[in-house]
Amino acid sequence: MDCFRRKLGLIPISLASRATRAPWKPRARLAPLRFKSAVASADEALPAAPLEPPGIVLREYQEECIQSVLDHLSQGHKRLGISLATGAGKTVIFTQLIGRIPPRDGKNDKALILVHRRELVEQAARHCRLAYPDRTVEIEMGNTVATGHGDIIIASVRSLTSKDRIEKFNPAHFKLVLVDEAHHIVAPTYRTVLAHFGLNEASSNSPVLVGVSATFSRFDGLKLGAAIDHIVYHKDYMDMIDEKWLSNAVFTTVRSEADLTKVRKDKFGDFAVGALSEAVNTDKTNDITVRAWLANAEGRKSTLVFCVDLAHTKELTAKFRSLGIDARYITSQTPKDIRDEQLNSFKNLEYPVLLNCGLFTEGTDIPNIDCVVLARPTRSRNLLIQMIGRGLRLFPGKKDCHIIDMVATLETGVISTPTLFGLHPDELLEKTTMKDLKDKKEDETHHQEKPGSELPASYAEDPAQAGDIKLTFTKYDTIYDLIGDMRSDKHIRSLSRYAWVRVDEHKYILSGSMGWLTIARESKSPEEREGPEYHWTVHHVMQYGSSLKTKKFARPRLIATTEGFEAAIRAADTFAAAEFEERYISARQPWRQQPATPAQVERLNKAKIRDGKIQATDMTRGQAADIITKLRHGGKKRFARQMKERQAVVNRARAVEDLKRRTEVKVGPLEN
Numbered sequence: 108m109d110c111f112r113r114k115l116g117l118i119p120i121s122l123a124s125r126a127t128r129a130p131w132k133p134r135a136r137l138a139p140l141r142f143k144s145a146v147a148s149a150d151e152a153l154p155a156a157p158l159e160p161p162g163i164v165l166r167e168y169q170e171e172c173i174q175s176v177l178d179h180l181s182q183g184h185k186r187l188g189i190s191l192a193t194g195a196g197k198t199v200i201f202t203q204l205i206g207r208i209p210p211r212d213g214k215n216d217k218a219l220i221l222v223h224r225r226e227l228v229e230q231a232a233r234h235c236r237l238a239y240p241d242r243t244v245e246i247e248m249g250n251t252v253a254t255g256h257g258d259i260i261i262a263s264v265r266s267l268t269s270k271d272r273i274e275k276f277n278p279a280h281f282k283l284v285l286v287d288e289a290h291h292i293v294a295p296t297y298r299t300v301l302a303h304f305g306l307n308e309a310s311s312n313s314p315v316l317v318g319v320s321a322t323f324s325r326f327d328g329l330k331l332g333a334a335i336d337h338i339v340y341h342k343d344y345m346d347m348i349d350e351k352w353l354s355n356a357v358f359t360t361v362r363s364e365a366d367l368t369k370v371r372k373d374k375f376g377d378f379a380v381g382a383l384s385e386a387v388n389t390d391k392t393n394d395i396t397v398r399a400w401l402a403n404a405e406g407r408k409s410t411l412v413f414c415v416d417l418a419h420t421k422e423l424t425a426k427f428r429s430l431g432i433d434a435r436y437i438t439s440q441t442p443k444d445i446r447d448e449q450l451n452s453f454k455n456l457e458y459p460v461l462l463n464c465g466l467f468t469e470g471t472d473i474p475n476i477d478c479v480v481l482a483r484p485t486r487s488r489n490l491l492i493q494m495i496g497r498g499l500r501l502f503p504g505k506k507d508c509h510i511i512d513m514v515a516t517l518e519t520g521v522i523s524t525p526t527l528f529g530l531h532p533d534e535l536l537e538k539t540t541m542k543d544l545k546d547k548k549e550d551e552t553h554h555q556e557k558p559g560s561e562l563p564a565s566y567a568e569d570p571a572q573a574g575d576i577k578l579t580f581t582k583y584d585t586i587y588d589l590i591g592d593m594r595s596d597k598h599i600r601s602l603s604r605y606a607w608v609r610v611d612e613h614k615y616i617l618s619g620s621m622g623w624l625t626i627a628r629e630s631k632s633p634e635e636r637e638g639p640e641y642h643w644t645v646h647h648v649m650q651y652g653s654s655l656k657t658k659k660f661a662r663p664r665l666i667a668t669t670e671g672f673e674a675a676i677r678a679a680d681t682f683a684a685a686e687f688e689e690r691y692i693s694a695r696q697p698w699r700q701q702p703a704t705p706a707q708v709e710r711l712n713k714a715k716i717r718d719g720k721i722q723a724t725d726m727t728r729g730q731a732a733d734i735i736t737k738l739r740h741g742g743k744k745r746f747a748r749q750m751k752e753r754q755a756v757v758n759r760a761r762a763v764e765d766l767k768r769r770t771e772v773k774v775g776p777l778e779n
Contacts, residue, residue: 163238166352169200172340176204176317179339186309186316186334188289188777190341193321193496194353198231200319201285202238205259208315211282218283219276219314220261221300225249227287230472231261247272268296278304281314289318290489292334301334309336321496341774344492344499353499355507361399363513365392367484377486380416387484388419393426396482396513400460401430403511407478409453412462413494415483420464423482427460434460467497474500481512603676605683606694608733610740617679618736619687622650625663626675643675644668647682699729707731714738 165173172189179187191197201220210216220231228248235244245257248266255275267273284304286292298307305313318335347353365387373379396412404410412434414420420436427434435458437446453461454473464483467473479498485491498508599607599615607615613628625646631639646663667678683692690696702723703711711721711731726734 163199163203165199165203166196168342168346168350168352169196169203172200172342173203173207175339177207179337180208180315183311184337184339185311185313186306186336187318188335188338189317189319190338190343190774191319191321192342192344192347192353192499193493194500195321195342195347197287197319198234201231201287202234204285204317205235205239205283208283211314215280215282216258217281218259218285219281219304220259220285220287221264221267221297222261222287223264223291224288225263228261228263231287235259235261264291264296264300268299273300273303276303278314283315283317286316286318289320289335292318298334307334321492335777337776338774344496348499352501354501354505356495356499356510357507358510358512359399359403360512360514361395361403363387363392363395363482363484365389365484365513372486377490378484383484384415384419387415387482388422390426392513393423396423396480397426397430397432399511399513400427400478400480403509404478407509408456408459409473409475410460410478410480411467411473411476411497412460412480413467413483414462414464416464419482420462424462427462432460433458434462436462437466438464439466472500473497474502475505476500476508477502477505478509478511481510484513599676600694602673603680604694605680605692606699606729606733607676608736608740610737614740616736616740617683617687617692619683619691621687622648622660623740624648624666624679624683624687626672626679628672639670642668642670643672645675645679645682647686694729696729699727699732701728703728703731707735710735 172191176187176189189197189200191200205218220235222228222231225248228246232244232246235242239259242258243256244259244261245253245255247253247260247262249263252272253260253262253275255277260276281304284301284306286297291297292301301307301316304316306316316335344353344356348355367378367383367386370382370386371379400410412423414423414436417438417440420438424434424436435449435453437449441449449461450473452458454475456475476498479494481491481494483494495510498510599609605617607617607626610616611627615626617624617626625644625648627644627646628641629644631642645666645668647666648663649661651659651661666682667675669675669678690698703721703726705723707728708721708723708731711734
């Protein structure tokens with residue numbers, strides 16, 4: 108036994124040791140977080156317009172969208188909304204509408220593009236100057252002041268509504284008002300602009316109003332029908348991905364353990380930023396976030412991390428950098444020259460992790476992003492979609508974008524990736540694709556067992572599988588596993604390749620053909636009680652005999668004692684690899700994806716773990732094995748308690764569904 112322990116090298120697995128196994132190889136010297144640079148002003152940075160307008164080939168859906176706008180205009184509707192996923196090319200549609208909507212009264216041909224961020228102003232100006240080199244494009248933003256005589260005006264809503272700057276724009280000269288990120292359109296500043304142009308109410312004597320948004324709903328409950336009469340076109344992320352206009356996405360959820368139960372809500376119903384930061388910006392939660400990235404970001408070159416506020420951004424950046432990861436941050440307080448340089452370096456793949464708070468949720472084009480970490484919990488479906496959308500643009504060599512969602516406590520109504528797609532809020536995902544979510548009825552050929560992997564029928568009685576600790580991952584190959592999975596406790600397989608099952612809060616079982624291993628947290632004896640109050644033990648129970656009549660079990664034998672949970676897993680796995688047969692204990696065996704066996708179904712139905720009969724198609728063979736192990740080692744009372752807790756979560760999920768129904772987007776007229 109001592110020889111075995113020496114072989115194990117039983118030392119706790121530290122973050123540093125995990126970092127050495129991380130897919131990202133840290134540089135010997137990290138780049139400083141500040142740089143000196145000289146960057147041109149907003150106007151100087153804009154490219155000069157070509158002598159000839161470039162040829163633009165519209166995507167099929169872009170032409171459909173434009174035609175839908177023109178059709179509704181011909182019917183007399185003038186306040187229209189377009190619902191397009193981020194990356195659909197709304198700026199292209201904007202610029203095309205400027206040329207294709209006829210002048211008002213046959214002579215007034217000016218257009219206004221209204222946005223709320225500097226980056227959106229510059230982006231719109233670039234496109235318009237390229238598309239219309241013979242027209243005058245002017246900017247109204249900050250210290251840049253338009254004359255009022257330009258053909259196309261791109262304006263920041265804040266600047267336009269400050270003092271009397273809006274007065275120089277004669278409403279009668281404008282045929283078209285375009286509003287980017289139009290879910291903001293009922294905010295007071297926007298209503299001021301709409302009032303100036305006679306658009307606060309439907310009128311025949313006004314310019315055409317077209318608002319575009321990827322999230323055409325308001326979390327605060329204000330009705331968009333006060334400003335927009337019809338949604339004339341809708342194309343969401345699922346459609347865009349199916350048609351190969353956007354990159355695919357895969358999702359992993361990670362339990363951050365952040366407690367949001369005491370975080371107050373702001374006036375819009377989302378979490379108040381200050382209180383949210385206090386709950387999320389802790390050393391423990393930041394540590395879990397970085398560990399989640401290390402465990403999941405293999406092969407990812409450009410990760411964008413969404414944080415709560417400046418303090419959270421700085422602390423989380425420091426946590427990344429403490430592990431040798433070249434992470435940098437940008438916030439609204441970052442000077443423009445530094446912001447531009449850091450952003451350009453990130454776009455050029457010069458460093459792997461960029462953190463921000465509140466900057467990149469809307470209107471930012473960084474197509475190389477192939478991983479997004481959602482470290483900012485939210486109750487807003489719109490905000491979640493905006494953050495996910497940052498990683499869905501196409502980019503050469505980019506296969507997909509990995510969304511790592513740091514899910515906090517769900518009791519507070521937090522919107523997470525599973526709830527976004529109509530799944531149970533306790534479902535935990537890993538590498539589950541959008542296509543899987545949509546095509547869940549596709550033939551489940553991936554569940555078929557490979558030849559030669561058959562196990563003895565008796566093994567249906569002695570199964571095994573997963574549990575959780577504080578850092579909780581769940582691995583799925585496809586959405587079929589996700590939807591068919593009844594368990595809410597999963598994590599240990601992110602640390603082990605074996606099929607461990609949590610049978611109590613701090614107890615795990617790995618079953619083989621001739622016995623099982625136990626990992627359990629136990630209190631230290633008084634003489635041992637230096638440092639932590641608890642330690643972890645690994646025990647082996649050996650089985651003698653193979654039939655039900657001859658089965659006997661030896662007393663539990665202590666294999667190892669460790670201070671940390673991960674060290675206990677390593678000890679147990681090393682022992683299991685030497686003593687157990689791989690086909691019985693591996694979590695990746697093909698037999699686990701087969702339908703449940705008749706013996707398993709019979710046993711589960713005898714246990715009466717739910718109302719109604721369980722069918723073989725209700726779960727896989729591995730899932731059934733896991734539940735049987737839980738019943739054998741944890742007892743039916745524990746299972747009943749879990750089901751009660753599960754029902755409570757279902758009730759919370761219904762509340763989330765009610766919230767989602769309020770934010771659904773449908774083509775057609777809007778209510779006032």
